[in-house]
Amino acid sequence: MLKKFFITCSGVDKTILNNCSDGEQNKYVGVGATVFFTAVMASIAGSYALYTVFDNLYGAIFFGIIWGLLIFNLDRFIVSTIKKSDAKWKEFLQASPRIVLVVIIAIVISKPLELKLFEKEINQVLLTEKNQMTLDNKTQIAEQFTPEIAKINSEIEALKIEILTKESETNALYETFIAEAEGRKGTKLLGKGPVYKEKREKHDASLLALNQLKKDNAAKIYTKELAIVNLQKKQELSETTSQPIIANFDGLMARINALGKLPWLPSFFIFLLFLTIETSPIFAKLISPKGEYDFKLEDNESAIKTWVQQQVLQREEMLNADININKKVYHDISEEENLYAYKQKMARDLMKLQADSFYNKQQKML
Known part of the structure; x- marks a missing residue:
């Protein structure tokens, strides 16, 4: 079987x-x-x-x-x-x-x-490639968000510097009116005279402006820090969304490429x-x-080929014989007088009909 x-x-x-x-x-x-x-x-x-x-x-x-x-x-x-x-x-x-x-x-x-x-070696190659792709992906995503985050951080830093500058200016005014009261600077008169009051008013105005500046800048800094948090969340979301694509990077083409490495x-x-x-x-x-089977197969194919050739030749001979017989039959018929007279009569009648038809058409046209 x-x-x-x-x-x-x-x-x-x-x-x-x-x-x-x-x-x-x-x-x-x-x-x-x-x-x-x-x-x-x-x-x-x-x-x-x-x-x-x-x-x-x-x-x-x-x-x-x-x-x-x-x-x-x-x-x-x-x-x-x-x-x-x-x-x-x-x-x-x-x-x-x-x-x-x-x-x-x-x-x-x-x-x-x-x-x-x-498979194990290919999995190791794919793991290395996936790790590298993860790092590259994080780098590419970070390049999209880092400039904006850096810009916002620089704006926050500028607001903090503005507060520090105002604090230094206010502290300087405080030192000025204290020194005036103690007689160490300015008029060098001990006590709280008109100059002292003027300098104290400048300090108080600067202090109020400082407090307002701190309040305003704190609100701005909070808003910008929220913007940074939102950008960081978007960055993490982009990394999370793209990670399954990297994790599924083990199809047929990826494995063939890994095999090539x-x-x-x-x-x-x-x-x-x-x-x-x-x-x-x-x-x-x-x-x-050549074996026994090859010789027998060749013999069968040769026999079939010969038989086909014989059939083709036989049909050709039959066709030629039929053509010759038909030629002889029609040649003999063409020499008969009765057939000639009959065809002559039919041709004469046909020419009469054609002449009558032509005459009728011309008459209608006139």
């Missing part, structure tokens, strides 16, 4: 192969088994690749099976269409387009399996393994000499 299944997978003519030796049958059993197991590996690889993209197990398995059947059909077609020839270069020329197709299939099959085999030699040998599996049926046919 298994032998018949693998023979079916090889794409050979079972009617011819059943009349061949066991050794010849076993050769094509091996070819069919290679085609079948390649399709199985393709199905597994396709399922994993689709699961990586869509994250749906049942859908990935379903489409993976479809992909495996497609690869199975392609491999079976490639193997079954290679015909043995007496000239090796003709065989290789015949197989060269199929070899190119097989190389493409090997790449498509091996790449998803490489992703699975090196790993050492190439292990991945290359896995590709060579699948390339060997894919090309083994083709090269087995190219290298092996």
Whole structure:
């Protein structure tokens, strides 16, 4: 049962192969088994690749099976269409387009399996990239908000400096009227005279202005600090919103790029393994000499070709004979007097009718 299944997978003519030796049958059993197991590996690889993209197990398995059947059909077609020839270069020329197709299939099959085999190493590369992307993302977002925050901080600092400047001016006025009262400066008269009162009034006015300035600037500083808090919240919200995008940066293309950053030699040998599996049926046919099946297949094809040529030639001869008979029949008929007189009468009547019709039309026009 298994032998018949693998023979079916090889794409050979079972009617011819059943009349061949066991050794010849076993050769094509091996070819069919290679085609079948390649399709199985393709199905597994396709399922994993689709699961990586869509994250749906049942859908990935379903489409993976479809992909495996497609690869199975392609491999079976490639193997079954290679015909043995007496000239090796003709065989290789015949197989060269199929070899190119097989190389493409090997790449498509091996790449998803490489992703699975090196999954841990790829995850490490992706983790490093995600961390770097997180830092870069924070830097980019900060560049959007930092200038505005710095501008507001500089405005707050200017308001504080304005208060300090006013405090220094008020303190200077306080020192002036105290020194006047103590007789250390100004008029140098001890006591609270007119000059003292004037300087005290200036200080009191400056103190009132200072208190009002503190009150006004405190309100402005509070408003600007709230603006900074709002900007910081927006910055944190932007970071939080973009973080899931970075966290989900592990799709098929990201994994393929991460695989490319790993050492190439292990991945290359896995590709060579699948390339060997894919090309083994083709090269087995190219290298092996003509077998019993090849001779019988060639004999059948030659017999059919000869039969078709015979049928074509026979139909051509029948056509030529029919043409010659028709020529002879019509030639003999053309020499009969009765037929000539009948056709002459019909032509005469037709010309009369044409003349009458022309006369009636001309009469109507006049």
